[in-house]
Amino acid sequence: MPAEVPGTAAPAVREARESASSLMLSELRVLFGRRRTWALLLALAAIPVLIAIAVRVSSAVPPGRGPAFLDRISQNGLFVAFTAMLVSVPLFLPLTVGVVAGDTIAGEANLGTLRYLLVAPAGRVRLLLVKYAGALAFCIVAPLTVGLAGAAIGAALFPVGPVTLLSGDVIQPPEAAVRILLIAAYLAVSLAGLSAVGLFLSTLTVVPVGAMAATVVVSVVSQVLDQLPQLEWLHPWLFSHYWFGFGDMLRQPLLWDSFTSNALLQGGYIAVFGALAYGRFVTRDILS
Amino acid sequence: MIPQGGSGSGRYNLAIETRGLTKHFGRQVAVDGVDLAVPPGSVFGFLGPNGSGKTTTIRMLLGLAAASAGTVSLLGMEMPGRFRDVLPRVGALVEGPAFYPFLSGAANLSRLDAAGRSTVPATRKGRVDRALERVGLSHAAGKKVHAYSLGMKQRLGIANALLARRDLLVLDEPTNGLDPQGTREVRNLVRSLAHDGATVFVSSHLLAEVEQMCTHAAIMSAGRLVAQGPLAELRRAGSARIRLLTPDAGQARSVLAGLGLAAEAGGSQPDGEVLLASLSAAGDGRLPEDVVGQLVAGGVRVRGFAVERESLEDRFVALTGEGFDVAQ
Ligand SMILES: Nc1ncnc2c1ncn2[C@@H]1O[C@H](COP(=O)(O)OP(=O)(O)OP(=O)(O)O)[C@@H](O)[C@H]1O
Ligand SMILES: [Mg+2]
Numbered sequence: 001m002p003a004e005v006p007g008t009a010a011p012a013v014r015e016a017r018e019s020a021s022s023l024m025l026s027e028l029r030v031l032f033g034r035r036r037t038w039a040l041l042l043a044l045a046a047i048p049v050l051i052a053i054a055v056r057v058s059s060a061v062p063p064g065r066g067p068a069f070l071d072r073i074s075q076n077g078l079f080v081a082f083t084a085m086l087v088s089v090p091l092f093l094p095l096t097v098g099v100v101a102g103d104t105i106a107g108e109a110n111l112g113t114l115r116y117l118l119v120a121p122a123g124r125v126r127l128l129l130v131k132y133a134g135a136l137a138f139c140i141v142a143p144l145t146v147g148l149a150g151a152a153i154g155a156a157l158f159p160v161g162p163v164t165l166l167s168g169d170v171i172q173p174p175e176a177a178v179r180i181l182l183i184a185a186y187l188a189v190s191l192a193g194l195s196a197v198g199l200f201l202s203t204l205t206v207v208p209v210g211a212m213a214a215t216v217v218v219s220v221v222s223q224v225l226d227q228l229p230q231l232e233w234l235h236p237w238l239f240s241h242y243w244f245g246f247g248d249m250l251r252q253p254l255l256w257d258s259f260t261s262n263a264l265l266q267g268g269y270i271a272v273f274g275a276l277a278y279g280r281f282v283t284r285d286i287l288s
Numbered sequence: 289m290i291p292q293g294g295s296g297s298g299r300y301n302l303a304i305e306t307r308g309l310t311k312h313f314g315r316q317v318a319v320d321g322v323d324l325a326v327p328p329g330s331v332f333g334f335l336g337p338n339g340s341g342k343t344t345t346i347r348m349l350l351g352l353a354a355a356s357a358g359t360v361s362l363l364g365m366e367m368p369g370r371f372r373d374v375l376p377r378v379g380a381l382v383e384g385p386a387f388y389p390f391l392s393g394a395a396n397l398s399r400l401d402a403a404g405r406s407t408v409p410a411t412r413k414g415r416v417d418r419a420l421e422r423v424g425l426s427h428a429a430g431k432k433v434h435a436y437s438l439g440m441k442q443r444l445g446i447a448n449a450l451l452a453r454r455d456l457l458v459l460d461e462p463t464n465g466l467d468p469q470g471t472r473e474v475r476n477l478v479r480s481l482a483h484d485g486a487t488v489f490v491s492s493h494l495l496a497e498v499e500q501m502c503t504h505a506a507i508m509s510a511g512r513l514v515a516q517g518p519l520a521e522l523r524r525a526g527s528a529r530i531r532l533l534t535p536d537a538g539q540a541r542s543v544l545a546g547l548g549l550a551a552e553a554g555g556s557q558p559d560g561e562v563l564l565a566s567l568s569a570a571g572d573g574r575l576p577e578d579v580v581g582q583l584v585a586g587g588v589r590v591r592g593f594a595v596e597r598e599s600l601e602d603r604f605v606a607l608t609g610e611g612f613d614v615a616q
Binding site: 022023025026029030033034035111112113115116117118119120121122123126127283285286287 | 351389399
């Protein structure tokens with residue numbers, strides 16, 4: 001350690017900040033550099049591609065059949081994006097997020113790298129925060145991938161024109177693109193709570209597949225419970241309750257009610273499961 | 289030998305000090321009241337048979353596992369409380385290397401370097417390259433770790449421990465899986481680290497290795513610390529014995545018995561029989577030359593005579609038991 005010289009404080013602070021962010025950068029590089037993440041994103045991008053091709057090769061879809069918006073695709077390619085995002089909400093997005101969130105801590109424990117990260121020393125709280133931030137980054141990228149791949153393939157195979165919203169208003173394609181981004185943001189927020197659940201489950205085990213599967217099961221159970229009228233009192237507390245509320249992003253003027261309620265609910269899940277993950281991880285013996 | 293460690297940022301009398309360190313796994317006691325005292329600047333061998341609690345002790349030293357009882361201090365600071373100050377100065381290899389198989393060797397080291405709180409990103413590449421060079425992995429730096437051989441991974445694990453200047457190195461079986469050259473290089477590396485003033489704490493069950501590179505040693509058996517100290521002292525604590533070759537075995541036995549030494553048969557050779565007797569068993573520290581004098585005076589034809597010090601291996605077996613079964 002060199003002696004503290006007056007006037008050297010500023011670079012020292014800068015260095016500390018740089019080193020604080022370098023674990024985050026490294027986490028993003030590892031997450032988005034590995035083949036598995038690309039496979040997950042490619043699978044998500046395949047959803048709009050399959051939808052677009054199916055519509056293209058089949059004769060006209062009768063209105064009112066299949067997922068919402070499906071019948072509008074042949075007139076306006078941008079609807080591929082809306083349809084694909086809608087279709088991927090119940091299973092595909094939670095599945096991929098479950099893989100990433102369930103892997104956060106358990107994956108490192110399974111490889112044995114967890115002990116070296118902690119000896120480095122990463123710090124347990126810092127590592128947990130970085131891991132959760134990495135999972136959140138995936139929650140942002142995943143719906144965006146579906147939306148952008150949908151818009152791209154839709155524009156390639158179908159005409160693109162003004163979009164009629166659920167409220168009946170008509171918007172031009174540039175604004176429709178903004179709506180696609182808004183829906184992606186809505187879905188990213190929707191998946192934040194599930195990621196926190198996955199992070200917690202990931203601190204419980206050294207078998208990443210177990211934590212991944214458990215996270216996906218939790219997301220399915222939440223959606224099933226949300227369907228049972230007998231459990232009406234429970235519905236507002238289920239993290240999947242507002243998952244399909246993104247239709248509000250397709251109204252004029254924009255309705256922010258479901259977005260806000262959703263954000264608050266997800267924030268609650270982040271607080272509770274973040275605290276559980278913290279409680280578990282800071283006291284856990286790293287024996288792998 | 290350096291009497292005290294530390295340069296500027298706090299001095300300490302012991303690089304590693306544990307008091308009553310204990311770890312339970314359920315009802316099993318894996319580590320039982322261990323009091324380690326590792327002097328600064330020493331190369332300290334941590335010996336023990338499989339399952340004797342070496343790795344578990346190391347995990348507690350580094351704050352990976354919480355102690356059920358007892359305290360740990362590294363470089364004069366309490367662990368795990370002060371891990372932020374301690375661990376950047378400690379390089380470690382715990383229970384074998386572990387890496388991301390889908391990243392290259394250099395990328396793995398960069399990530400672990402980035403995980404440290406106080407590492408400067410600007411000099412990261414230089415640190416990684418130097419560490420790789422020190423373990424002879426420069427040519428394989430860009431290769432994915434899943435394509436590394438066992439020994440290459442082990443070397444990479446050691447490189448990780450050497451990423452920064454360390455005051456203490458904790459190496460759990462560093463030569464595991466290395467070829468003879470690799471083993472020799474690690475031995476030289478350990479010596480050069482100690483020469484630069486670092487304390488090296490190295491666990492092993494290879495006695496020869498510990499004898500060759502360590503200045504101090506501790507021996508674990510079934511979770512307990514059964515001996516520790518400078519290597520020379522550990523050897524001396526063991527008894528010396530005489531080895532006598534003579535054709536007059538019967539007569540020799542009676543002379544030895546007269547000196548209070550119980551002789552055992554050590555096999556026969558063309559020019560006589562071998563008798564073995566423990567010198568320290570006589571209690572009053574009998575000198576070997578007295579024994580020879582008495583034998584000759586007693587008419588015994590002495591054709592060979594040697595004093596054998598107990599090797600560390602004999603001492604190790606005496607302390608930890610002969611059996612091959614892993615202690616429960
Ligand atoms: N995660 C664990 N759960 C339960 N018991 C454990 C666990 N890890 C180690 N043990 C037990 O603790 C004891 C000490 O194990 P440890 O790994 O510390 O031995 P070691 O001296 O490092 O052995 P080796 O030379 O084989 O590496 C063993 O009896 C082992 O069964
Ligand atoms: Mg071990």
